[in-house]
Amino acid sequence: MADKKNREDLERIYLEEWLHSKIRYEVLTDPDFRAFTDGGLPERLTRADIERYHFFRLKKLLSYVSGNSSFYKDLFDKNHIRPSDIVSLADLEKIPFTDQADLARNPNRFLCGSHGDIARVTTFTTSGTTGPEKRVYCTDGDIERIIEFMGAGMRTVTEKEDVVQIMLPSGRLSNQADLLEQGVLKIGAKAVKAGLNLSSEEQLELIKKHGATVIFGVASPVYRMTQELKDLHALDKLGVKTVFLTSFLADAQKEYLRRIWNCDVHSHYGLTEMGLAVAVECHAHDGYHFNEADLLLEIIDPETGRVLDEGEGELVFTTLTRQGTPLVRYRTNDIARVIPEPCPCGAATLRRFGPVKRRLELIVRLAGGYLIYPSLFDEVFYTLTDVIDYDLRVTGAGGRERLHFTMETTGQDPDIHDRVRRLLFSEPALRPLFAGNTMDEPEIVVVPPGGILQMGRAKKKIIDERVL
Numbered sequence: 528m529a530d531k532k533n534r535e536d537l538e539r540i541y542l543e544e545w546l547h548s549k550i551r552y553e554v555l556t557d558p559d560f561r562a563f564t565d566g567g568l569p570e571r572l573t574r575a576d577i578e579r580y581h582f583f584r585l586k587k588l589l590s591y592v593s594g595n596s597s598f599y600k601d602l603f604d605k606n607h608i609r610p611s612d613i614v615s616l617a618d619l620e621k622i623p624f625t626d627q628a629d630l631a632r633n634p635n636r637f638l639c640g641s642h643g644d645i646a647r648v649t650t651f652t653t654s655g656t657t658g659p660e661k662r663v664y665c666t667d668g669d670i671e672r673i674i675e676f677m678g679a680g681m682r683t684v685t686e687k688e689d690v691v692q693i694m695l696p697s698g699r700l701s702n703q704a705d706l707l708e709q710g711v712l713k714i715g716a717k718a719v720k721a722g723l724n725l726s727s728e729e730q731l732e733l734i735k736k737h738g739a740t741v742i743f744g745v746a747s748p749v750y751r752m753t754q755e756l757k758d759l760h761a762l763d764k765l766g767v768k769t770v771f772l773t774s775f776l777a778d779a780q781k782e783y784l785r786r787i788w789n790c791d792v793h794s795h796y797g798l799t800e801m802g803l804a805v806a807v808e809c810h811a812h813d814g815y816h817f818n819e820a821d822l823l824l825e826i827i828d829p830e831t832g833r834v835l836d837e838g839e840g841e842l843v844f845t846t847l848t849r850q851g852t853p854l855v856r857y858r859t860n861d862i863a864r865v866i867p868e869p870c871p872c873g874a875a876t877l878r879r880f881g882p883v884k885r886r887l888e889l890i891v892r893l894a895g896g897y898l899i900y901p902s903l904f905d906e907v908f909y910t911l912t913d914v915i916d917y918d919l920r921v922t923g924a925g926g927r928e929r930l931h932f933t934m935e936t937t938g939q940d941p942d943i944h945d946r947v948r949r950l951l952f953s954e955p956a957l958r959p960l961f962a963g964n965t966m967d968e969p970e971i972v973v974v975p976p977g978g979i980l981q982m983g984r985a986k987k988k989i990i991d992e993r994v995l
């Protein structure tokens with residue numbers, strides 16, 4: 528029993544061990560870093576050692592981009608910044624932010640070296656669900672680092688004997704499934720790429736055939752699959768020990784998945800521009816640890832740009848090691864909470880942030896001044912366990928507005944319409960939306976299973992159709 532406990536403890540802080548070993552490797556292989564650390568590192572790395580590594584990497588990055596990226600060369604010239612002026616991590620604040628629009632406008636200005644200089648260029652484009660399409664280039668070395676972190680992140684929930692069923696889209700983002708597969712193989716586990724085009728029954732067949740113990744996938748199809756299969760099959764007896772989801776999930780949904788699959792549920796935070804995989808929820812289920820070997824994080828007040836030590840703010844990342852499209856102080860538009868306290872999982876030297884519940888592009892401001900965004904409704908609607916999915920349209924003109932909800936349900940509750948309506952008017956988070964005199968009576972349409980897919984799932988969950 529004691530052995531098992533020790534092993535679990537080790538598993539739990541795997542990401543921390545991984546980061547420490549990456550930094551130690553740097554000391555062994557980079558004479559400049561060795562000199563920078565006065566010849567070595569202590570037996571047990573502290574947060575200060577990690578920050579020394581970050582600062583060393585940051586200095587390297589700044590001279591790299593100022594010499595190779597035409598965007599940063601111009602930005603630094605215009606703002607009279609020389610990499611040598613940055614003498615501490617805190618000095619990073621002297622450098623202006625890079626916006627998503629900057630990257631979308633001309634991705635080639637960020638590319639370091641020419642296409643020809645880079646042995647193999649892998650291109651990621653964002654799916655365009657939020658904001659303009661963006662393109663980033665990766666060298667072989669960049670790809671290698673991405674795969675390595677994907678493996679390290681998966682190691683949080685995966686052991687060698689596990690089989691990971693990967694439910695990620697094929698097509699333009701097929702890279703993600705391929706890279707994750709390689710990350711899983713790297714840690715010695717087995718991967719099965721299932722895509723998202725199979726029916727729920729076909730996904731189940733694959734789970735049984737390969738004995739999948741971990742399901743990694745996009746939240747909404749995994750939730751849909753669960754709803755479609757739960758009454759027909761004993762999902763809790765399949766031996767799935769973890770469901771690992773690519774995006775935010777309401778607490779009620781997580782609890783539900785935990786119960787139906789009889790397993791642990793983790794989520795992950797990713798961003799194409801940062802190399803897809805950024806952060807994973809650890810076993811403490813209280814925030815995310817992220818890839819601190821390759822990324823530097825700041826959390827800022829989105830209005831003033833000031834760096835925050837606590838509270839909620841926008842995630843801003845600097846890619847410390849990226850060669851193809853390095854980004855300095857890149858604004859993600861994603862809002863999360865800084866968690867300053869050490870994580871209960873035991874990873875005392877790792878930073879963490881709370882779940883990303885809001886993406887700025889997905890927020891709609893109503894005439895009454897209230898802000899609405901998907902997670903606001905997710906938290907409420909998914910307390911109804913027969914909800915499979917929903918869509919929301921906002922219509923209106925001249926300051927009057929109306930919300931139109933399409934609720935896809937399992938069809939078992941004849942009172943679902945009234946229950947949704949009651950929630951809208953009774954939940955403290957939603958009630959104020961309808962309290963003013965700018966809002967008409969909401970429309971609630973209930974559709975049968977598959978209804979929203981048949982209508983063609985909108986890219987955004989909240990569609991703003993108001994005439995301004």
Ligand SMILES: [Zn+2]
Nearest residue numbers: 809811870872
């Ligand atoms: Zn933790």
